[in-house]
Amino acid sequence: MVYEVIVAGKPHRLELEKADRGWVCRLxxxxxxxxxxxxxxxxxxxxxxxxxxxxxxEKTASDLHIWVGSxxxxxxxxxxxxxxxxxxxxxxxxxxxxxxxxxxxRVVRLLVREKSEVEAGQGIxxxxxxxxxxxxxxxxxGVVQKISAIPGAAVNPGDVLAIxx
Amino acid sequence: xxxxILIANRGEIAVRIIRACREIGIATVAVYSxxxxxxxxxxxxxxxxxxxxxxxxxxxxxxxxxxxxxKRSGAEAIHPGYGFLSENAKFAQxxxxxxxxxxxxxxxxxxxxxxxxxxxxxxxxxxxxxxxxTSRGLASSEEGEQVAERIGYxxxxxxxxxxxxxxMRLVHTRQELRSALESAQSEAQRSFGDGEVYIEKAIIxxxxxxxxxxxxxxxxxxxLGERECSIQRRHQKVLEExxxxxxDNDMRRRMGEVxxxxxxxxxxxNAGTIEFLVDQQRNxxxxxxxxxxxxxxxxxxxxxxxxxxxxxxxxAAGEKLLFTQSDVQLRGHAIECRIYAEDxxxxxxxxxxxxxxxxxxxxPGIRRDGxxxxxxxxxxxxxxxxxxxxxxxxxxxQAIMRLERALAxxxxxxxxxxxxxxxxxxxxADFRAGKLDTGYLDRLLGKANPAISTFxxxxxxxMTKIETPGAQLLEKIAAIATGMFTVLDPAAPAxxxxxxxxxxxxxxxxxxxxxxxxx
Numbered sequence: 089m090v091y092e093v094i095v096a097g098k099p100h101r102l103e104l105e106k107a108d109r110g111w112v113c114r115l116x117x118x119x120x121x122x123x124x125x126x127x128x129x130x131x132x133x134x135x136x137x138x139x140x141x142x143x144x145x146e147k148t149a150s151d152l153h154i155w156v157g158s159x160x161x162x163x164x165x166x167x168x169x170x171x172x173x174x175x176x177x178x179x180x181x182x183x184x185x186x187x188x189x190x191x192x193x194r195v196v197r198l199l200v201r202e203k204s205e206v207e208a209g210q211g212i213x214x215x216x217x218x219x220x221x222x223x224x225x226x227x228x229x230g231v232v233q234k235i236s237a238i239p240g241a242a243v244n245p246g247d248v249l250a251i252x253x
Numbered sequence: 254x255x256x257x258i259l260i261a262n263r264g265e266i267a268v269r270i271i272r273a274c275r276e277i278g279i280a281t282v283a284v285y286s287x288x289x290x291x292x293x294x295x296x297x298x299x300x301x302x303x304x305x306x307x308x309x310x311x312x313x314x315x316x317x318x319x320x321x322x323x324k325r326s327g328a329e330a331i332h333p334g335y336g337f338l339s340e341n342a343k344f345a346q347x348x349x350x351x352x353x354x355x356x357x358x359x360x361x362x363x364x365x366x367x368x369x370x371x372x373x374x375x376x377x378x379x380x381x382x383x384x385x386x387t388s389r390g391l392a393s394s395e396e397g398e399q400v401a402e403r404i405g406y407x408x409x410x411x412x413x414x415x416x417x418x419x420x421m422r423l424v425h426t427r428q429e430l431r432s433a434l435e436s437a438q439s440e441a442q443r444s445f446g447d448g449e450v451y452i453e454k455a456i457i458x459x460x461x462x463x464x465x466x467x468x469x470x471x472x473x474x475x476x477l478g479e480r481e482c483s484i485q486r487r488h489q490k491v492l493e494e495x496x497x498x499x500x501d502n503d504m505r506r507r508m509g510e511v512x513x514x515x516x517x518x519x520x521x522x523n524a525g526t527i528e529f530l531v532d533q534q535r536n537x538x539x540x541x542x543x544x545x546x547x548x549x550x551x552x553x554x555x556x557x558x559x560x561x562x563x564x565x566x567x568x569a570a571g572e573k574l575l576f577t578q579s580d581v582q583l584r585g586h587a588i589e590c591r592i593y594a595e596d597x598x599x600x601x602x603x604x605x606x607x608x609x610x611x612x613x614x615x616x617p618g619i620r621r622d623g624x625x626x627x628x629x630x631x632x633x634x635x636x637x638x639x640x641x642x643x644x645x646x647x648x649x650x651q652a653i654m655r656l657e658r659a660l661a662x663x664x665x666x667x668x669x670x671x672x673x674x675x676x677x678x679x680x681x682a683d684f685r686a687g688k689l690d691t692g693y694l695d696r697l698l699g700k701a702n703p704a705i706s707t708f709x710x711x712x713x714x715x716m717t718k719i720e721t722p723g724a725q726l727l728e729k730i731a732a733i734a735t736g737m738f739t740v741l742d743p744a745a746p747a748x749x750x751x752x753x754x755x756x757x758x759x760x761x762x763x764x765x766x767x768x769x770x771x772x
Contacts, residue, residue, distance in 0.1 A: 095735065100728075102735075125741075130609065144612070156731050190599060218636060218637040
């Protein structure tokens with residue numbers, strides 16, 4: 089099987105073939121001697137040239153995180169033959185940006201009105217969680233197109249609080 | 254001895270107290286709010302009863318409901334833990350009125366120490382050193398100006414009922430004083446329902462060192478060594494250790510004797526903590542007394558070999574202390590890390606949610622006091638403390654090495670934690686040298702994170718950073734791991750051992766099918 093793996097923004101070509109004993113692995117064309125077991129869900133014991141690594145996998149609402157020791161990498165696996173994977177690429181840095189709730193909490197108050205101009209880093213909404221009030225800030229300079237957060241309402245991570253364009 | 258105790262708390266401290274009760278052979282009664290039904294303290298207790306909705310004011314702070322459950326369940330005593338009702342003199346009184354033993358000091362001692370000005374007046378009488386200033390609320394800004402002139406600027410204005418930085422103002426000059434006093438008074442009135450504000454000399458970059466005391470109900474009071482608590486963020490302690498790197502035997506003995514004097518002046522019983530501010534010349538000043546068990550009590554337990562919760566229960570049951578001051582020997586060094594559910598990459602925002610994976614350290618010199626488990630959803634309604642990781646060693650160096658090893662073993666998946674912060678602190682040169690004060694952590698966090706500048710931890714970190722060969726290797730490992738997670742079906746995890754043909758045999762058909770479908 090051939091995969092395109094994107095780790096910390098960089099693509100790698102990964103070939104994995106099942107052999108009689110273990111796996112034959114080529115990374116970016118280079119053969120790598122590996123052995124791997126999953127001792128429990130989301131934990132991988134990986135031997136690379138005899139070096140032992142304990143890897144943890146974490147799936148968030150939007151990302152896949154791969155932890156090697158205390159280092160965390162955002163990873164994405166694409167199968168080059170899959171159309172869906174190919175379509176998924178491409179950024180959206182320009183245009184409207186959604187402001188998402190980073191954690192579950194309760195909306196305390198709004199700091200701006202719709203249609204008002206905001207600077208990058210300006211507070212938009214205050215969300216309370218764990219006895220702390222947290223200002224959720226605008227990721228860019230622009231105009232607040234829509235505020236969907238309602239004071240007093242509960243929010244979940246990934247919920248859209250506002251849209252800035 | 255009591256037969257049954259109700260624990261009016263939740264989280265790691267409730268679990269800690271339940272464990273102590275089980276060790277002594279006392280049955281436990283837990284209480285829980287609607288969002289805590291599956292919490293660890295409920296699972297570990299002998300009996301558990303619901304006390305209301307998630308909001309603490311409707312559950313863990315409801316004295317009437319807690320007392321009612323205590324009576325109905327036949328509990329003889331209530332342990333309040335820390336936070337919630339632990340320093341509420343009215344609750345201690347209500348327990349006494351209901352014929353229940355409150356495991357802590359008397360309501361009178363709590364009231365005396367609850368107001369900072371009243372505590373200062375008492376300490377003035379007892380001859381305890383405290384920061385120069387007034388022991389009564391300021392009547393006017395003119396009075397404030399006169400006192401400030403006498404003790405010298407900068408001065409600190411503080412709310413008598415205060416805590417957590419509320420109603421507190423640092424004043425550098427006479428011109429600032431009037432408006433600072435007015436805003437401190439109105440903030441104190443709003444936050445505590447009491448606008449009393451007093452003045453004291455500001456100590457710049459102080460250390461925060463506290464002394465543990467223990468007093469039985471027969472007049473015996475002992476001190477159990479200090480805890481260095483200068484590493485704080487937003488007035489919240491993050492890491493504590495005992496002994497303090499700056500305190501020598503002579504200073505420790507003097508602080509201990511003052512602490513015992515403070516406790517005796519308040520007719521104090523049970524476990525308590527006297528907080529001191531220490532200036533750069535190593536003068537120490539009484540700050541306040543915490544009339545409860547502290548979060549950081551384990552570091553004292555490790556260096557004294559005593560179990561403070563056992564002793565709290567025994568004292569409350571009327572037993573005498575079985576040791577004297579000269580029996581107390583401090584041995585080794587202990588450091589505690591408070592593991593909070595907060596996001597270090599996002600300004601330490603709280604991060605409640607479901608714990609999808611939990612790998613916990615153990616081994617020599619490691620103690621873990623936690624209230625969490627894999628699969629549990631950390632509620633958003635309470636304090637973000639998940640667990641405490643405490644390292645013990647024969648000296649400070651060994652305690653640090655053991656903690657670094659244990660932190661590397663620690664993994665909490667699904668939510669964010671501040672585990673990486675402790676690796677930074679423990680590796681920092683100033684921390685290693687014991688150069689600590691209450692501004693230490695803000696200074697450390699103001700520096701560029703060395704870990705981030707060498708490794709690109711996340712895709713959103715600028716890719717222009719210099720990459721070490723180490724980082725490239727780790728990236729490759731991560732790439733291979735991503736693929737291996739996918740091909741080794743996680744729904745049917747392999748058995749321990751070689752991931753050879755045998756362990757994967759059952760999935761062969763599935764894999765073949767998948768491979769065919771992809772062609």
